[in-house]
Amino acid sequence: MTYRIKPHSRLLNGAAWEPCEAPVTALRAPHTMYVSPAIKGAFAAIHRIDTWFGARLLRAITMHLIVSGSWRHSAERGLYCVRDQSRKHGLCHQMVVGSTGLHAYEYRTSHAAARCGLSVNPPPEGARSWLPPVRGDLPPAGSIVPWRYLLSFSSSLPVRLSEDVVWAYTRHVDSGASPMELADAYVATAQCAAAVAALAPTQPGPYEVSDGDGLMWQVLVDQRIHEKPLVRGVRPSVGRFERPVRRMRSAGVPFRVAIGGRPPFPERRDTQRMP
Numbered sequence: 001m002t003y004r005i006k007p008h009s010r011l012l013n014g015a016a017w018e019p020c021e022a023p024v025t026a027l028r029a030p031h032t033m034y035v036s037p038a039i040k041g042a043f044a045a046i047h048r049i050d051t052w053f054g055a056r057l058l059r060a061i062t063m064h065l066i067v068s069g070s071w072r073h074s075a076e077r078g079l080y081c082v083r084d085q086s087r088k089h090g091l092c093h094q095m096v097v098g099s100t101g102l103h104a105y106e107y108r109t110s111h112a113a114a115r116c117g118l119s120v121n122p123p124p125e126g127a128r129s130w131l132p133p134v135r136g137d138l139p140p141a142g143s144i145v146p147w148r149y150l151l152s153f154s155s156s157l158p159v160r161l162s163e164d165v166v167w168a169y170t171r172h173v174d175s176g177a178s179p180m181e182l183a184d185a186y187v188a189t190a191q192c193a194a195a196v197a198a199l200a201p202t203q204p205g206p207y208e209v210s211d212g213d214g215l216m217w218q219v220l221v222d223q224r225i226h227e228k229p230l231v232r233g234v235r236p237s238v239g240r241f242e243r244p245v246r247r248m249r250s251a252g253v254p255f256r257v258a259i260g261g262r263p264p265f266p267e268r269r270d271t272q273r274m275p
Contacts, residue, residue: 011096020073023101030066031138035104047113047155052163059132060147061093089117113155120148129183159197162232169234193231199245206248
């Protein structure tokens with residue numbers, strides 16, 4: 001699947017849009033707005049991240065936009081538009097929302113998160129970070145939702161990760177005091193996986209790569225699927241290997257991660273304009 005960042009939305013063109021407040025129905029439950037699988041796939045493809053992780057980030061962005069975004073309404077179309085943008089950096093995120101404020105119909109941006117000009121910092125050390133599930137739940141009291149940092153971090157990664165890898169690596173390094181939250185687990189796994197994947201050959205194929213620290217990582221290199229290698233498995237290494245990288249004889253772990261195609265990006269950062 002390929003997805004182009006289009007400069008304009010067909011849902012927005014040809015109608016008058018007036019500034020407005022957020023729909024009361026959306027404000028009552030910002031964590032339950034329905035976001036279709038098509039939007040999740042487009043979001044993941046635009047930002048070049050894994051669909052499973054992108055769905056968590058998209059839920060966090062939706063919750064943020066509903067409460068803090070700039071809203072407009074078209075009486076003619078019976079639709080709302082909510083966006084997060086600045087004059088300097090252009091349109092970061094935009095959702096077209098139904099008349100009830102409970103259903104998202106479209107997601108847009110003028111650039112991938114890896115190209116965003118906004119400076120984002122990692123969460124403070126020791127902070128309780130949290131990411132929402134795909135549907136439901138609000139952040140626990142006292143937690144932060146570092147979605148801007150995680151979106152920029154994941155979009156800029158030179159690899160992709162399956163969800164199984166994240167939790168498998170977390171189980172290996174977990175001290176047992178308390179389980180890692182997903183946000184922390186993802187960052188910790190990605191930092192190690194990126195260094196390991198850099199050792200894999202550029203020729204297409206499945207490889208096992210030893211990290212020299214007791215773990216063997218499975219890396220799939222196949223640019224027909226995506227330009228980033230996919231780290232799809234990790235396990236304790238058994239025995240000693242003369243070479244840290246070896247090509248797998250079989251396909252290994254079944255390939256179950258949904259992949260979005262690489263979107264072509266325009267040279268200019270054209271922002272969307274309301275009619």
